Amino acid sequence: MAVSGLRRQHLLWMWVQRVREPSVCRFHVTGGQQSKEHYKVLVLGGGSGGIAMSARMKRKVGAENVAVVEPSEMHYYQPLWTLVGAGAKSVKGSGRPTASVVPSGVKWIKSHVQEINPDKNTVRTGDGKEISYKYLIVALGLQLHYEKIKGLPEAFEHPGIGSNYSVQTVNKTWAALQNFKEGNAVFSFPNTPVKCAGAPQKIMYLSDAYMRKTGKRSKANIIYNTSLPVLFGVKKYADALWEIVKKRDLQVNLRHNLIEVRADRREAVFEKLDSPGETVTVEYEMLHVTPPMGPPEVLKGNPLADEAGWLDVDKNVLQHKRYPNVFGIGDCTNLPTSKTAAAVAGQSAVLDRTISKVMKNGQPDKKYDGYTSCPLVTSYNTVILAEFDYNLEPLETFPIDQSKERRIMYHMKADLMPHLYWHGLLRGLWGGPGPYRKLMHLGMK
Known part of the structure; x- marks a missing residue:
């Protein structure tokens, strides 16, 4: 029986729809397997x-x-948790x-x-x-591997200990800071790669500022124990941070790695990495833990x-x-x-x-230079904006010395960057400041 032209077109359209590669193909199989x-x-x-x-x-x-x-x-926009742990922003x-x-x-x-x-x-x-x-x-x-530190994560059930690296523990940092009376305030940096390597010391600077503001600083001994051999990986910014450390009377111990927390006694045990097997036990009134990561x-x-x-x-x-x-x-x-x-x-x-x-079967031609940025929050209204590349050389956006503490950089960290994150980066519209860097430096950089 002859098929009408209209019917033939309909059948052809149905066939094309069946053989066209769909965006989502669901292959139904037997044996209880999922599609x-x-x-x-x-x-x-x-x-x-x-x-x-x-x-x-x-x-x-x-x-x-x-x-x-x-x-x-x-x-979560996790860079904000530095300020959450210091009471300047909310988790919500x-x-x-x-x-x-x-x-x-x-x-x-x-x-x-x-x-x-x-x-x-x-x-x-x-x-x-x-x-x-x-x-x-x-x-x-x-x-995050809190469990690689003996006594954690259960130690977070005790007062005086927090961590800005987890949504479950960042408010505990703020509680520990508010309830601080006197004694040691200890901040750690683990012997692993970490995200936002400046964050472990940012909360130290903010805690120092909070204690000064509330009249508790004279009763506090602030200690930063880091597994690293340096305060910061880029010398230009490390030099500026050492000046802040000296001026504010902050104690920095290099090559100290947190291995145990005895929360019932408020003790933190650190391994001295340059003397394998040797440990030092520090009593704390407040402890901020940066966990090992992997x-x-x-x-x-x-x-x-x-x-x-x-x-x-x-x-x-x-x-x-x-x-x-x-x-x-x-x-x-x-x-x-x-x-x-x-x-x-x-x-x-x-x-x-x-x-x-x-x-398009072509060869990639754009190269990533390792650009990264770390706004080093040094108080409730100042930031050192560290920007650098694979070679740990400064790669600064603004035509000023970014190793200096600046109020404008704090507002950029606290107010502008979250907006840029939600409305720029997450929408695929912000690829970093690279295109603007040459403009800022009048084409000389």
């Missing part, structure tokens, strides 16, 4: 790097072709629902990453779902990781060294620069360009 989804770009992690790249990829390939895997209901003001920051139309897969198989281009989530991808962006951040568990032993467990990417273009369709951004990578939100901003612009080139 399989496919995305052109799959982003692992809904932190600053993951959300920023989701927004950029949405513009590049369309929202329906992008998915982000993230279990957390809340997204640092967070927004994850649903509000995932770009509209992008699929939010609310689960954790259970397994990554780069040889098969698949990811398995905690709920058993298998997802395949054409391109993978790994933005899984890092893990790569995400799912990366350890994975083909994507280096020997230490960090994502193994080319430091210039952020493409994986062995899997060309895999890319990385932020704290989970082995990039030899400080792990900060400012670094993520700089990386996002480079990674956007790298992926564009790879998608």
Whole structure:
């Protein structure tokens, strides 16, 4: 029987719809397995790097072709926690629902990453779902390991101890500071890579300022015990910080690593790294703990990781060294620069360009210089704005000496940067200050 022209067109349209590669393919299988989804770009992690790249990829390939895997209901602007721990900002003001920051139309897969198989281009989530991808962006951040310090995390149930690195413990820092009467106020820096390496000493400076303001400073002995051999990695800013330390009578002990907290006795035990096996016990009235940190568990032993467990990417273009369709951004990578939100901003612009080139079978041509920034809060109204590159050389945006404490830099840290984060970086619109640096320096830098 002849098929009418109209009917033939309808059948042809139906056939085209069936064979066209959809943005999300669900392959229903037997045996109780879950359906399989496919995305052109799959982003692992809904932190600053993951959300920023989701927004950029949405513009590049369309929202329906992008998915982000993230279990957390809340997204936090963590750089604000330095000020939360000192009572200058609130935890509530640092967070927004994850649903509000995932770009509209992008699929939010609310689960954790259970397994990554780069040889098969698949990811398995905690709920058993298998997802395949054409391109993978790994933005899984890092893990906090309070449990690697004996006595933690249970010590946080006792008074006088806090940590600005966790949403569960940052208010405990503020409580410890408010309730301080007299004695030792101790601040630690662990013997591992950390995110925002300036934060452990920022809270020390703020605590000093708070005690001066409340008349308690004369009864306080402020101690900064760091595992590092230096106060700060960039000499220009380290020199300025040493001057502050001397002027404010702050005690700094290098190569001291916190290994145990005896909260019932208010004692902190530090290992002297230059004398293996030798320890020193310090009584405290207040203790701020910066925990040991490490790569995400799912990366350890994975083909994507280096020997230490960090994502193994080319430091210039952020493409994986062995899997060309895999890319990385932020704290989970082995990039030899400080792990900060400012670094993520700089990386996002480079990674956007790298992926564009790879998608067109070209060679990445834009290089990341290692730019990172650390606004070193030195009081409730001053900041030293440290900016530097892979070589630990200053890479400053403004045509002034940024190693000096400035009030304007505090307002930039406390008021401007959060706005830039929520409305610039997370929307894929802010790639760091690089383009403005030459303008600021009249083209001379």
